Amino acid sequence: MFDNLTDRxxxxxxxxxxxxxxxxxxxAETLKDIRRALLDADVNFKIAKQFTDDVKEKALGQQVLxxxxxxxxxxxxxxDELTQLMGGETAEIELTGxxxxxxxxxxxxxxxxxxxxxxxxxxxxxxxxxxxxxAGDVYRPAAIDQLKVVGEQIDVPVYTEDGxxxxxxxxxxxxxEAKTKGHDVVIIDTAxxxxxxxxxxxxISSIKNxxxxxxxxxxxxxxTGQDAVNTAKEFNDTLDFDGVVLTKLDGDxxxxxxxxxxxxxEKPIKFVGTGEKMDAVxxxxxxxxxxxxxxMGDVVSLVEKAQEQFDEGEARKLQKKLAKNTxxxxxxxxxxxxxxxxxxxxxxxxxxxxxxxxxKNMDLDDDAFKHIEAxxxxxxxEERENPAVINGSRRKRxxxxxxxxxxxxxxxxxxxxxTRKMMKAVSQGKNVQRMMGGMK
Ligand code: GDP
Numbered sequence: 199m200f201d202n203l204t205d206r207x208x209x210x211x212x213x214x215x216x217x218x219x220x221x222x223x224x225x226a227e228t229l230k231d232i233r234r235a236l237l238d239a240d241v242n243f244k245i246a247k248q249f250t251d252d253v254k255e256k257a258l259g260q261q262v263l264x265x266x267x268x269x270x271x272x273x274x275x276x277x278d279e280l281t282q283l284m285g286g287e288t289a290e291i292e293l294t295g296x297x298x299x300x301x302x303x304x305x306x307x308x309x310x311x312x313x314x315x316x317x318x319x320x321x322x323x324x325x326x327x328x329x330x331x332x333a334g335d336v337y338r339p340a341a342i343d344q345l346k347v348v349g350e351q352i353d354v355p356v357y358t359e360d361g362x363x364x365x366x367x368x369x370x371x372x373x374x375e376a377k378t379k380g381h382d383v384v385i386i387d388t389a390x391x392x393x394x395x396x397x398x399x400x401x402i403s404s405i406k407n408x409x410x411x412x413x414x415x416x417x418x419x420x421x422t423g424q425d426a427v428n429t430a431k432e433f434n435d436t437l438d439f440d441g442v443v444l445t446k447l448d449g450d451x452x453x454x455x456x457x458x459x460x461x462x463x464e465k466p467i468k469f470v471g472t473g474e475k476m477d478a479v480x481x482x483x484x485x486x487x488x489x490x491x492x493x494m495g496d497v498v499s500l501v502e503k504a505q506e507q508f509d510e511g512e513a514r515k516l517q518k519k520l521a522k523n524t525x526x527x528x529x530x531x532x533x534x535x536x537x538x539x540x541x542x543x544x545x546x547x548x549x550x551x552x553x554x555x556x557x558k559n560m561d562l563d564d565d566a567f568k569h570i571e572a573x574x575x576x577x578x579x580e581e582r583e584n585p586a587v588i589n590g591s592r593r594k595r596x597x598x599x600x601x602x603x604x605x606x607x608x609x610x611x612x613x614x615x616x617t618r619k620m621m622k623a624v625s626q627g628k629n630v631q632r633m634m635g636g637m638k
Contacts, residue, residue, distance in 0.1 A: 206235030207492060211272055222258065229254055230273060240423040240454025245283070245435035245461050253279050256302050277488045284459055284484035289441060289466035293321075295412040297330075297376045299384045303402050303433055304417035309445030309471055311341060313417050314387040315348035316471065316479040317521050320385055322354060332372040332383035333358045334365040334405065335389040345387055353478050355381075365389065366408045373409060386411070394429065399436045406437060414439040415468065418455070419572060426455040427462050434463045439532050445471035448478070456487065527574050527582035534567050572600035585611060 200514040210231030218382070222361075224496065229250045236246040256275045292298065298319070302310045314331055322329040331349050333356060335341035342358055349356035357372040369386050376384045391398045406414065418426045433439060442459055447470045460467060467482045495580060519525045574582065580586050588626035597607045 203629065206238065207232060207276065210235070213434045220536055224470055225272075227306050236454075236457070239457065242424065242454070242462065244460045245458050248461075249279060249283060261375060273492060275491055275546050278492055280457070280488035281484045283461060284482075284487055285460045285466040288473055288481065288483045288485075289468050291415070291468055292412045293325075293383065293450060297342055297373065297382050297384045298413070299386065299409050299411040300413045300415060301402075301406060301409070301411040302471065303334060303418055303437055303439060304394050304416055304443075305394070305419075305429060306392055308417045308419045309346060309443075310390060310417045311335075311344050311387050311443060311481070312474065313415075313469070313471055314345065315352055315354075316347075316476055317469070318383075318385055319352040319476045320352045320479060324350065324418060327383050328381050329354050329383040329385055330372060330376045330379070330383060332369060332386040336363045336365050337389050341387075341389070341557050346477070363613055366404050369405050369409050375619075377532065379631075394432050397434075403436060413441065415441050415443050416465075417443045417445060418459075420444045420455045420470075421449050423454050424458075427458045430459050430463050430465075434465060439465060442468050442469035443469045443471065444482070448472040450536065491552045492600060523618065527577060527585060530617075531571065533576050534571060538567065568598070569602050569606060570610055573597075573602055576600040585614060 210228045212504065232253065233246050233250045234250060237243065241249075242636055253272075253275050256279070257272060263442050270274055272501075291300070302314055318329040318331055321329050333342040333345045333355055335345075346356050348356070357368070357375055359368050359371065365388065371387070373384055386405065386409070388402055393563070414437055416430060416433050418430055420426060422429070430442060440465075442465055444459070444467055445457055447456070456467060456470075467484075469544075470480050470482050472478045472480060519529060519617075573596060576596045577588070581592065581596075593604055593607050597604045600607075
């Protein structure tokens with residue numbers, strides 16, 4: 199995500215490194231580069247110009263007052279401005295109604311149905327809510343089936359009315375049903391068209407007027423770049439929505455939409471979709487996103503993701519094992535499973551400072567672990583417990599059993615030994631500072 203922009207900004211800051219003061223002259227090239235990087239990332243021209251003007255003003259104003267290196271100062275200024283551009287504060291959704299009604303709007307294929315499921319899943323699992331999904335796309339039977347499949351996956355009921363072609367009536371009836379059945383959130387998925395059309399706008403407006411939603415979320419595919427911004431504007435003119443959901447940020451997007459939408463429609467981005475799976479969704483945090491754009495990694499999100507998945511009891515057990523150096527291949531397998539649960543591997547890696555760029559060309563997915571898992575599964579319990587017994591002939595057997603080769607087995611054994619050594623040191627508190635320093 200945003201790899202291109204990150205690279206470009208880094209390049210432009212390099213020119214400033216080592217210079218004593220920010221002056222109109224030495225900042226000019228950097229600003230030009232920043233503007234070019236923004237335009238290349240598909241940021242709207244006017245916004246890019248305004249952005250660099252603001253950065254310049256702040257940079258020149260501050261040089262007299264501070265003594266930090268110009269490069270560092272520029273990174274800070276750009277980061278703050280990026281955060282502002284994306285809305286500054288994290289924006290929550292309104293969930294106080296009983297039930298709270300959330301209406302989805304957007305073009306067909308933008309990811310409304312998928313996001314409706316993701317949101318229901320998130321509210322159910324993380325907030326203990328009892329959502330009801332409503333199939334409001336009455337024109338495409340496939341859309342109703344799709345929502346039913348999503349509902350089954352996350353174990354959330356879906357309200358449908360066979361043969362009823364009036365989405366307003368369906369939405370009203372669904373809310374009534376939610377009240378009688380104790381659902382505290384109603385998420386209404388609506389019909390989209392491939393392009394904006396008057397009838398679609400009319401229909402969604404009448405749903406809005408009939409159900410008075412607590413929250414209207416406009417869902418848009420981030421990969422459509424400037425089109426996303428234009429569509430957002432048109433939907434907002436009609437609906438005056440409350441927030442934006444940017445989907446498909448896992449794809450090869452240049453990120454311009456994330457940077458422009460907020461300034462153009464003056465509505466916050468509230469969520470981002472990062473994959474097709476039901477847990478591939480994040481609350482949008484402007485500060486963290488700015489860090490990510492600048493290649494500073496998103497350590498806070500990474501830690502949060504880890505905390506969600508890691509079982510504290512397990513973690514304590516692991517800590518003990520590490521300290522005693524009895525961490526074995528069974529524990530290693532458990533660790534792999536936990537990492538896999540954290541979500542899309544590429545996404546997880548991109549949050550680690552410095553890693554996003556290093557790994558951007560690697561083909562990273564859950565398959566990356568397949569060989570490792572196969573090798574460990576081909577070990578006997580004794581071998582997993584005590585890898586020291588794995589001699590030459592055992593290595594050959596394990597390679598055959600797992601459908602890999604001796605080199606791969608050797609590599610894993612070596613990596614394992616190193617990991618064990620490193621973890622032991624970490625668990626004893628040695629060199630932690632140094633190791634963390636090395637990660638940056
Ligand atoms: P709708 O027509 O607006 O309801 O869109 P869908 O929810 O059917 O999504 C259209 C396609 O985009 C489907 O194939 C989804 O799996 C896919 N999709 C939705 N959100 C994301 C996302 O965040 N990342 C990726 N990679 N695909 C997504």
